[in-house]
Amino acid sequence: MPAELLTHKPWPKPAPYNQKQQQAGSDSTIRQNAATSAKPIKSKQHTNLTLHDWLTIFEFIDSHPNVSQDRAVEHFKTLQTGALEFTQSTLSWKLKERPELEKCAQSHPNALSGKCPRVVTSPEVEKALIMWVRSMEEKGETINGPMLREKRKRFEDEFNIPEERRLTGDGWISPFCKAYHIKEYWRHGKAASVDIEADRFNFDETSLFAFAPPDRGLATRQMSGKKKEKFQITLGLAVNADGSKKLPLFYIGWSKKPKCFNNKSLQSFGYYYHNNKKAWMTVELFEEWVKILDLKISAQRHFICLLVDNFPGHLISYNPHHIQLEFFEPKMTSFVQPLDAGIIWCFKALYHQAFCRHAIDLDKAGQREIYKINLCEAMLMAKEAWDAVKPQTIQHCWEHTKIQAAKALSSHPTHANPCAWGILRDFAANNSISLPIAETQLQQLLGRSYVDEHWQTVLMAVMNAEGDAVQAMAVVNKLATAATH
Numbered sequence: 001m002p003a004e005l006l007t008h009k010p011w012p013k014p015a016p017y018n019q020k021q022q023q024a025g026s027d028s029t030i031r032q033n034a035a036t037s038a039k040p041i042k043s044k045q046h047t048n049l050t051l052h053d054w055l056t057i058f059e060f061i062d063s064h065p066n067v068s069q070d071r072a073v074e075h076f077k078t079l080q081t082g083a084l085e086f087t088q089s090t091l092s093w094k095l096k097e098r099p100e101l102e103k104c105a106q107s108h109p110n111a112l113s114g115k116c117p118r119v120v121t122s123p124e125v126e127k128a129l130i131m132w133v134r135s136m137e138e139k140g141e142t143i144n145g146p147m148l149r150e151k152r153k154r155f156e157d158e159f160n161i162p163e164e165r166r167l168t169g170d171g172w173i174s175p176f177c178k179a180y181h182i183k184e185y186w187r188h189g190k191a192a193s194v195d196i197e198a199d200r201f202n203f204d205e206t207s208l209f210a211f212a213p214p215d216r217g218l219a220t221r222q223m224s225g226k227k228k229e230k231f232q233i234t235l236g237l238a239v240n241a242d243g244s245k246k247l248p249l250f251y252i253g254w255s256k257k258p259k260c261f262n263n264k265s266l267q268s269f270g271y272y273y274h275n276n277k278k279a280w281m282t283v284e285l286f287e288e289w290v291k292i293l294d295l296k297i298s299a300q301r302h303f304i305c306l307l308v309d310n311f312p313g314h315l316i317s318y319n320p321h322h323i324q325l326e327f328f329e330p331k332m333t334s335f336v337q338p339l340d341a342g343i344i345w346c347f348k349a350l351y352h353q354a355f356c357r358h359a360i361d362l363d364k365a366g367q368r369e370i371y372k373i374n375l376c377e378a379m380l381m382a383k384e385a386w387d388a389v390k391p392q393t394i395q396h397c398w399e400h401t402k403i404q405a406a407k408a409l410s411s412h413p414t415h416a417n418p419c420a421w422g423i424l425r426d427f428a429a430n431n432s433i434s435l436p437i438a439e440t441q442l443q444q445l446l447g448r449s450y451v452d453e454h455w456q457t458v459l460m461a462v463m464n465a466e467g468d469a470v471q472a473m474a475v476v477n478k479l480a481t482a483a484t485h
Contacts, residue, residue: 047085048116049084049086050112050115051104051115052113054101055101055102055112056084057084057086057091057094058095058098058102060075069088069091069092070088072091073086073088104118118175121166121167122159122165122166124159124434124435124436125152125155126176127435127439128159128435128463129151129152129155130180131456131459131463132151132155132460133148133180133182134456134457135456135457135464138457145173148176149170149173152167159434198240198242198245199240199304199305200304200305200404201238201240201241201305202241202306202307202337202338202339202398203236203238203306203307203308203339204236204237204309204337204340205234205235205236205250205252205280205311206235206339206348207233207234207235208234208235208348208378208382209229209230209231209232210231210232210233210373210378210382211229211231211371211373211378212228212229212230212231213226213359213371214352214356233251233252233253233279233375234253234281235249235250235252235382236250236251236252236281237249237339237347237386238250238306239338239343239389239394240394241394241395242391242394242395243389243390243391243392243393243395244391246386246387246389248271248272249272249382249386251271251272251273251274251379251382252273252274252276252279252280252285253273253274253275253279253375254275254276254277254279255375258374258375260375260376260377261375266379271379271383272289273379280313281311281313282313283312283313283314283315283316285313286313286316287316287318290306290316290318290323290325291318293320293323294320294323297322297323298321302322303322303323303324304322304324305323306323306325307326307327307328307337308327309328310327310328310330310333335401336401336402337401338394338398338403339397341397341398342400343389343393343394343397346389346393347389348385350385350388351382351385353385354384354385355381358373358377358381359371417445419445420442420455421480423438423445424438424455424458424476424480425477426438427459428469428472428475428476429469429472430469435459435463438459439452439455439459442455458476458479458480461476461479462476
């Protein structure tokens, strides 16, 4: 073919394949493909031991005085569980530092988990600072890094700390928070803005399949299923933080005048009842309920805080005068709402118990359909179940959500010691007695029964008085009366 008629470069002819055959079953091929049990060599990484580990090693050496350091190293290295790897030179070095390490073990709550001892330049300032943080928690107040830095500066001034021992900047804040398990938390709602637990309420709705029999049970063989009962009513529940006040149930159903009530208004039977097509809460129903509650609270010349979730049906235009309406943060309701923390579950469990007892009564009476009840009976059982929820259960659910301020000084056996309160009164009245001196006197008086956390509230209350002896003495006398009676 002429060269000018070619439209592309001709493909090169392939070279012949190298078809040299390998000998099947040769020794080299078999050895290359053979499996092996050899393990890869692990790189030797230096791992520091925690303070708790070194104290454990010291206890072993004390209990085995005739064991050499090399034998001690080998003993911990060959333990089946909890092996510790270290060298003899490291052990010798740590034994020389043993008094300092044992002293650091009690320096802060997280000391035993640390690998390097945390240097504290001013123990008295750090002690006062952590007590201040905990006192602010008890008050329900929020603090941040700049406030922590400023408060430390003021404590350093009060304790006359030399300039070379003072800490500046923010570098000390992170180790301080880690040592005392201080973390950053979001605050949800404003439940702590109301001082009295009896004045904090939570409201929420729940669906109740009032006629539905148990979907599982005991039998000697597999039972055939029945048609599920889909009838439901909505219940609105409201309760305060200490469980002393449970508001009447808010019923929402389908029928305006159920036949079981002889076509009479349910309000005449003492029920707060409304109806709509979906038997669910709406803005209009919730607003009417809030208005009625606001009138009752105003008649008592009282104020409450009502916590609700951010369900659209709760976004009302009415502004109550005696109710502080607060909403939980979005997507956090299941974590911080007390009713969802177990109160509703307990209510439904009590209802189903009553429902099953009613079924047993019908079976004894010879009824064929033992799970058949009407709306009147269901509402009565719901009311009785709500009344049966114990205040202790409600209190535990509120405490579980951790949306309230911490409680005040609790009573401990050492609080009954009048000499201890005498030391605290001297500390409050005499500005020359510093915080470390007062703590040392308490430790000498109480000995092993002294627990630092038991006295932090009263010590910090005196510090917060900032030299005002009258105010400090009044606080100490008040706490002493509460703790000893």
